[in-house]
Amino acid sequence: MAEHHLKPVSFFVAVHKDAPLPPPRENYFALGLGGYRSPTYPYAFSDDTGDSISPRNKHYSELTGWYWIWKNVTDVDILGLCHYRRYFLLDNKQFLFFRRRKRYFQPTPDYFNYITAQEHTAFAETLLSNHDVIVPQRVQLGVSLSAHYAACHAQEDWDLFTEGLRALFPQYTSEVKWFDKTHYIHPYNMMIARKDFFDGYMSSLFPLLFWIEKKNPFRTDPYQCRVPAFLAERFFTFYLHVGSVRYVEQPIAILEPSAF
Numbered sequence: 322m323a324e325h326h327l328k329p330v331s332f333f334v335a336v337h338k339d340a341p342l343p344p345p346r347e348n349y350f351a352l353g354l355g356g357y358r359s360p361t362y363p364y365a366f367s368d369d370t371g372d373s374i375s376p377r378n379k380h381y382s383e384l385t386g387w388y389w390i391w392k393n394v395t396d397v398d399i400l401g402l403c404h405y406r407r408y409f410l411l412d413n414k415q416f417l418f419f420r421r422r423k424r425y426f427q428p429t430p431d432y433f434n435y436i437t438a439q440e441h442t443a444f445a446e447t448l449l450s451n452h453d454v455i456v457p458q459r460v461q462l463g464v465s466l467s468a469h470y471a472a473c474h475a476q477e478d479w480d481l482f483t484e485g486l487r488a489l490f491p492q493y494t495s496e497v498k499w500f501d502k503t504h505y506i507h508p509y510n511m512m513i514a515r516k517d518f519f520d521g522y523m524s525s526l527f528p529l530l531f532w533i534e535k536k537n538p539f540r541t542d543p544y545q546c547r548v549p550a551f552l553a554e555r556f557f558t559f560y561l562h563v564g565s566v567r568y569v570e571q572p573i574a575i576l577e578p579s580a581f
Contacts, residue, residue, distance in 0.1 A: 326350075326364065330442055332401035332513075333390060335383040340405040341428035341576065343437045352386045354378050380539045381530075382550035383510050391523040394516075399449060401513040406577035409455065409513060411441035423458075423573040436574050445513050448569050455513040456561065458570040459505040466555055467500040477537070478548050482555070485532045490525070496563050500555070507558045509573065510550060526556055
């Protein structure tokens with residue numbers, strides 16, 4: 322990997338198909354998932370090089386990209402994790418306007434220029450001078466995290482997830498019941514963080530997901546097969562809680578109506 326192309330603050334945009342991307346900026350990089358390669362974007366990598374779990378993208382979704390960054394990217398101080406259809410809205414001047422946790426923007430050059438403007442990168446750096454990580458604004462579920470997962474996905478996967486938490490993180494055994502009384506989630510597997518925080522989270526997340534995969538191979542249903550990605554959203558929210566992480570929430574720009 323040509324690490325010299327990276328900047329101290331680098332944003333990686335996960336993409337698995339041809340899709341609108343920001344105008345070329347030296348600190349924004351398209352990261353192809355499942356071996357995808359952007360045919361036109363000048364700053365692009367793929368998750369199928371180096372230490373990689375790219376062939377498991379069907380199950381791990383954007384996490385194959387996050388694994389690749391964890392294992393192969395070293396020359397950055399701060400990194401942002403975005404999706405081709407979801408970006409952080411980093412504008413302290415528009416805070417009241419952005420009180421809604423997400424807003425829809427058409428993927429036009431003007432909107433891309435606004436979302437990825439250099440002053441918004443500087444704002445992220447300012448936030449991280451007093452916080453460990455920037456996360457998407459929480460989603461209120463109306464029911465507990467555990468009940469919500471069971472309603473939307475498979476109960477057996479949730480049971481294996483909590484079993485894995487107890488097995489791999491015995492220090493958090495008493496905290497597992499937190500899922501039964503917490504009614505919010507930080508979604509999308511997105512963050513902006515210093516590399517050491519990102520590495521620490523990944524070194525907890527992937528051993529857990531690999532443990533679950535060994536216990537019970539993931540199903541083949543086109544949607545429900547994405548168990549690792551679904552569980553990672555819950556684990557990230559849990560990780561922020563048990564680690565007493567200093568985090569700040571920011572709204573999300575949605576660039577594709579189906580993602581709203």
